[in-house]
Amino acid sequence: MKTNLKIRVQALGDPTRMAIFERLEQGPLPVGEIARGLPVTRSAVSQHLKILKHVGLVTSQRAANRQIYRIDADGVAGLRDYFDRFWQESLQAFKHAAEKSSREKSR
Amino acid sequence: MKTNLKIRVQALGDPTRMAIFERLEQGPLPVGEIARGLPVTRSAVSQHLKILKHVGLVTSQRAANRQIYRIDADGVAGLRDYFDRFWQESLQAFKHAAEKSSREKSR
DNA sequence: ACTAACGGTTAGTGAAGACTAACCTTAAAA
DNA sequence: TTTTAAGGTTAGTCTTCACTAACCGTTAGT
Structure with a gap:
């Protein structure tokens, strides 16, 4: 299992994968259930x-005949943290720019 | 400006766009500066x-000849919140499953 | 006015990858 | 044991889209 964050974003960049995700x-589902309602074949979903x-x-887990897939909370947490960092840094950058701008106005 | 979150993920799904992002x-930059150091032409970056x-x-702002681009904190916050929701829901689902499993073990 | 540097736009091309169809294994039911 | 339904794999096709090259307008400096 790769832990690189960028390739997770890349993975979710595809509309069908995003739809699956x-x-x-809603909750864990077997492959066939996921495929039902999507405009692609079960093969594509697989x-x-x-x-x-x-x-x-996502993670998977066998139940007899079926493969049950569910969202991997840890993987999603990685993405959230990733964008949280961007958010904080860009917010800080904005604050700096605003302060600079007000300094320039007040002279 | 579209506010749909999925197409933001889609936008960042491309490696070059992710690199630009x-x-x-590091901070706001003009187009030419962004292109410098990337293995693609300025046209592609544009x-x-x-x-x-x-x-x-991202947002842009003219400075004479240049277009200065910077990260849009609001847009990134949207992404963070989006994944935060997934994280919370899948964590809760996991907790439910764990409780159910321990109930079944204890009988 | 001319020149140089900036950035955006367009048409056309090439490669990456999403999709289907046909196949396989496996497990449960008949 | 045969059948049925599950899911994974592969080869091949086709569409999408990232990229370059050539162009344009704009701004600043000479």
Whole structure:
């Protein structure tokens, strides 16, 4: 399982994978259930799930005949933290710019 | 400016756009400066910036001859909140599953 | 006015990758 | 044991889209 954050974003960049991901927000589902309602074949869904699993966004678990997929909370937490850092840094940059601007106005 | 969160993820799904985005984490930059150090032409960078701006991840501002691009903190906050929701929901689902499992073990 | 540097736009091309169809294994039910 | 349904894999096709090259307008300096 890759832990690189960028390839997780890349994985979710595909609309179908994003749809699968959002489908799993409701709760764990077997492959066939995920494919039902999506405009692609079960084969395509299976390939997408392989990628999502590989990048650490979902996990799977056998139940007899079925493979149950669910969202990997840790993987999602990584993404959240990643964007949180960007948010904080850009906010700080904005604050600096604002202060500088007000300094220039007051002279 | 589109406010749809999915297309922001889609926008960052491209490696070059992600590189541009991370480049802007250091601080605001003009187009030419961004292109310098990237393995693509300035034209490509300009097209990518157009997309990033369109989905609300960066903003731009003229300074005479130059276009200064910077990260849009609000846009990034949207992404963070989006993944935070997934994280919370999947964590809760995991907790439910764990409780159910321990109940079944204890009987 | 001319020149140089900036950035955006367009058309056309090439490569990456999403998709289907056909196949396989495995597990449970008949 | 045969059948049925599950899911994964592969080869091949086709579409999407990232990229370059050539162009344009704009601004500042000479």
